[in-house]
Amino acid sequence: MVTVLVVDHEPQAVHELRDALIGCGHDVLVAEDGETALDIASSGKPDVVVLDPAMPDTDPVELIADLRERTPVPVIVLSERPEPTYKVSALDAGADDYVTKPFDLEELLARLRAFVRRANAEVARDPVVIAEAFTVDLGAKRVYRKGVEVHLTPNEWAVLEVLVRNSGRLVSHHRLLREVWGPDRVGELQYLRVYLAQLRRKLEDDPSRPRHLITEPGLGHRFEL
Amino acid sequence: MVTVLVVDHEPQAVHELRDALIGCGHDVLVAEDGETALDIASSGKPDVVVLDPAMPDTDPVELIADLRERTPVPVIVLSERPEPTYKVSALDAGADDYVTKPFDLEELLARLRAFVRRANAEVARDPVVIAEAFTVDLGAKRVYRKGVEVHLTPNEWAVLEVLVRNSGRLVSHHRLLREVWGPDRVGELQYLRVYLAQLRRKLEDDPSRPRHLITEPGLGHRFEL
DNA sequence: CGTGGATCGTAAGTGACCCGGAAGGTGACG
DNA sequence: CGTCACCTTCCGGGTCACTTACGATCCACG
Numbered sequence: 001m002v003t004v005l006v007v008d009h010e011p012q013a014v015h016e017l018r019d020a021l022i023g024c025g026h027d028v029l030v031a032e033d034g035e036t037a038l039d040i041a042s043s044g045k046p047d048v049v050v051l052d053p054a055m056p057d058t059d060p061v062e063l064i065a066d067l068r069e070r071t072p073v074p075v076i077v078l079s080e081r082p083e084p085t086y087k088v089s090a091l092d093a094g095a096d097d098y099v100t101k102p103f104d105l106e107e108l109l110a111r112l113r114a115f116v117r118r119a120n121a122e123v124a125r126d127p128v129v130i131a132e133a134f135t136v137d138l139g140a141k142r143v144y145r146k147g148v149e150v151h152l153t154p155n156e157w158a159v160l161e162v163l164v165r166n167s168g169r170l171v172s173h174h175r176l177l178r179e180v181w182g183p184d185r186v187g188e189l190q191y192l193r194v195y196l197a198q199l200r201r202k203l204e205d206d207p208s209r210p211r212h213l214i215t216e217p218g219l220g221h222r223f224e225l
Numbered sequence: 226m227v228t229v230l231v232v233d234h235e236p237q238a239v240h241e242l243r244d245a246l247i248g249c250g251h252d253v254l255v256a257e258d259g260e261t262a263l264d265i266a267s268s269g270k271p272d273v274v275v276l277d278p279a280m281p282d283t284d285p286v287e288l289i290a291d292l293r294e295r296t297p298v299p300v301i302v303l304s305e306r307p308e309p310t311y312k313v314s315a316l317d318a319g320a321d322d323y324v325t326k327p328f329d330l331e332e333l334l335a336r337l338r339a340f341v342r343r344a345n346a347e348v349a350r351d352p353v354v355i356a357e358a359f360t361v362d363l364g365a366k367r368v369y370r371k372g373v374e375v376h377l378t379p380n381e382w383a384v385l386e387v388l389v390r391n392s393g394r395l396v397s398h399h400r401l402l403r404e405v406w407g408p409d410r411v412g413e414l415q416y417l418r419v420y421l422a423q424l425r426r427k428l429e430d431d432p433s434r435p436r437h438l439i440t441e442p443g444l445g446h447r448f449e450l
Numbered sequence: 451c452g453t454g455g456a457t458c459g460t461a462a463g464t465g466a467c468c469c470g471g472a473a474g475g476t477g478a479c480g
Numbered sequence: 481c482g483t484c485a486c487c488t489t490c491c492g493g494g495t496c497a498c499t500t501a502c503g504a505t506c507c508a509c510g
Contacts, residue, residue: 069352069363069390074343084329091335096343097322098336104309107323110316118321153485170366190488193470200470208470217468217495218379219366378496414457416498422459433459442457442506451510458505468495475488480481 002116003027005046005073007037007063009055017050020105026112034058034066036183039175042070043162048115049075050108053090061093068094074115078103129164131212131225134203136164143203150202155180159195160203163213163223172220196221227341228252230271232262232288233303234280242275245330251337259283259291267295273340274300275333278315286318293319299340303328354389356437356450359428361389368428375427380405384420385428388438388448397445421446 004026008014011032018028029046031037034055041049049067053060060077067075074096079086087098097111127139134145141157143150152160158180163171177186185191196215200207214222229251233239236257243253254271256262259280266274274292278285285302292300299321304311312323322336352363359370366382368375377385383405388396402411410416421440425432439447 084332087329087332088335091332091339094339094342096339098332104312107309107312107316110313111322114316114319114321117319155486169364188487189468191486193468194487197470197472215469216366219382222365380497413498415500418457418459419498422461426460440458453510454508456505456507458503460501460503462501463499464497465499466495466497469493471492472490473488474490476486477484478486479484 001025001027002047002112003029003045004112005029005031005037005040005049007031007034007049007055008052008078009033010052013052024109034063037063038066038070039178041067041073043165043175043179046073047119048112049073050078050112051075051095052078054080061089064090064093064095074119076108076111076115078108129167129225131223133205133211136160138164145203152199152202156195156199156202159192160199160223163221167223167225170216170220170222174220176221192221226250226252227272227337228254228270229337230254230256230262230265230274230298232256232259232274232280233277234258235277238277246334249334259288262288263291263295266292266298269296271298272344273337274298275303275337276300276320277303279305286314289315289318289320299344301333301336301340303333354392354450356448358430358436361385363389370428377424377427380420381424381427384417385424385448388446392448392450395441395445395447399445401446417446 004021006014006017006021006028008017008030009032014030014032018030021028029040031040034057037049037051040046051060051064053063064075064077067073075094076097076099077090077095078099078101079090080101082100090098096115099108099111127137129136129138134143134150136143138161143152143160159176162176162179173189173192174186176192177188181188181191196213197207200210200213204210204212212224214224216222229246231239231242231246231253233242233255234257239255239257243255246253254265256265259282262274262276265271276285276289278288289300289302292298300319301322301324302315302320303324303326304315305326307325315323321340324333324336354361354363359368359375361368363386366386368377368385384401387401387404398414398417399411401417402413406413406416421438422432425435425438429435429437437449439449441447
């Protein structure tokens, strides 16, 4: 299963591309502006990003550079502009490929496959994370503590999963809320306090002095091995 | 230094490409048939292969597959044939990119850079900046000094991040204030003095004679490795 | 050489905000 | 009707951002 993030401001183009990709058995995420694209991409879910640089309020070259800074995910630029100088600046900003519209869908898919093949050759992801106090099986969606399974509610699991998939990295309040509760609740900081407290109570040896589920005041949270 | 293996049967095309690449400071190896190409590529020297599939006695798709079997080096196909089916079969055989002749030299060079960059990026995933007195992990948003983590407040981190991401370059007061505090507070120079002082106290060996966090009087600040 | 102004560095104080903990209300579901 | 998960509210304690004040340094100019 390949997860593709489509970044495009044109709803019709998004739908065409989306349907085509889903039809080929891919999983598709959509971002209609640069901000959302950065959030989703740095969540680590997409295996590849397909980007249409024609977006209002967003400098595409800057967006590519921002993406590249946060995540190693391959970026394919899909543009109407065939000028070589444009291609060069996009590629130098950190894009991995540049396809000119109108494009052949089969070709785009082949290029996608080429990148995914390359990414898979690099690392086989280990879906089981073993911390000092507990073990998380991301594939089976289960958590064990001292050998016995701990039951987590759906929200608790969602929070833990985001943190563990970004092990060691800081996850902002904003991003955590967006990924678990959706973009409408990004202001509800209290949710995070409640669920982090519940996770600590269930998983940490000393919930009042957490070893793995760390809060960085004012910034976000971090899962520490 | 990037070493490029040019695989082409046409001597004139080889020379043009060769001169252009050398002119840009690259090192160039040449193979005029598939056999030689496989030999050179599996020697491990080339960082990237540029392949013209128009060769007698050699099936280009098979050649690509053979290359891919022996070495992970990226392969860029450079062909006169723009038909998508051709591109698809080349990409699926293991090619990493497909450029149609006539091609723009700048574009080809940019695509080369993209592959080389990616190859190098595999080693250094998270951007980590190591200064003499301390280490900054931009991905994890953490700072270490003499091996132990130093806690930074959100504002302290924001200032440090902007400076480190522009390592060596001068960042104006105006820009620093805008990026950390927003466009409404670009006049509050005192903020910068306070937070720079705090950062120096936490990170520099001799805060009163800073080695890394430099003030350029009247202009702005600079992070020096 | 002396003086004044501008810029910089340092040190506190204070109010606002953020965090953790606890607990109650609500709706879904069996 | 009981249970479970989710959301919401309240509160005490601690941290941090911003402010003010003052001394140091540098430079221009008389």
